[in-house]
Amino acid sequence: MTGSGSGSGGTVRLRPPNHTLDRRVVGWWRTQCLLLTTGPVAVLGVLGAFLAPARLWLLPAAGALAVLGTAASVFLPLWWFRVHRWEVTDDAVYVRTGFFWQEWRIAPMSRIQTVDTVRGPLEQTFGLATVIVTTASSKGAVRIEGLDHALAAELAERLTVITGATPGDAT
Structure with missing residues (x-):
């Protein structure tokens, strides 16, 4: 990924994702x-x-x-709340969690197989949802928890459009 995240085919680099979760996640x-x-x-x-x-x-x-x-x-x-971050660009989905043991996950768009939105009863009570991005990784799916439910639906739709237009076989 390039510095702008514009999908120009540059190298993907590890950087802090820009977005915090919805405050209701607390x-x-x-x-x-x-x-x-x-x-x-x-x-x-x-x-x-x-x-x-x-x-x-x-x-x-x-x-x-x-x-x-x-x-x-x-x-x-x-x-x-202070350490969880996420971001979606045209190139990848970025998630960072943890403080002492930080976990940075990057799912390139070409590797995404499915995008799911989940809202359990407690999440529904708080107006939140989780977006689950499944790839062929042995590490498992990338989860973005604590999003406003409308934002989660928009994000799932955006990811579906971007991955549909991204070349690759998602394996």
């Missing part, structure tokens, strides 16, 4: 973290309430897990 991630924490805390709490011999360690464990889960739900989504 609430979606927080809700997911809280839901993942609630189950184990409830199980430990119920077991602690009914198993007198284990009460001394089950209830404090439930409390500690609740505090850690709540803290993680508050802080981790903000951090994730």
